[in-house]
Amino acid sequence: MEIRQFNYFMTVTKLGSFTQDSEELRISQSALSKTIMSLEIELGMELMCFLY
Numbered sequence: 012m013e014i015r016q017f018n019y020f021m022t023v024t025k026l027g028s029f030t031q032d033s034e035e036l037r038i039s040q041s042a043l044s045k046t047i048m049s050l051e052i053e054l055g056m057e058l059m060c061f062l063y
Contacts, residue, residue, distance in 0.1 A: 012050065012053060012054070015046070016046055016047075016049070016050045017050075018036075019032070019036060019038075019043055019046050019047065019050075020047060020050060020058060022035060022036055023043070023047060023059065029043055029044060047059060
């Protein structure tokens, strides 16, 4: 796990929106999603569960 991945994950849990988070982190929403997905794969578990 990279510190960058952890920081992105913590921002997502704080704000709860990939759109807001990507704006705050100044990265694209797709880059943020890919980073979180790679972290989930590395850890072998789902980290984000969105209820609609």
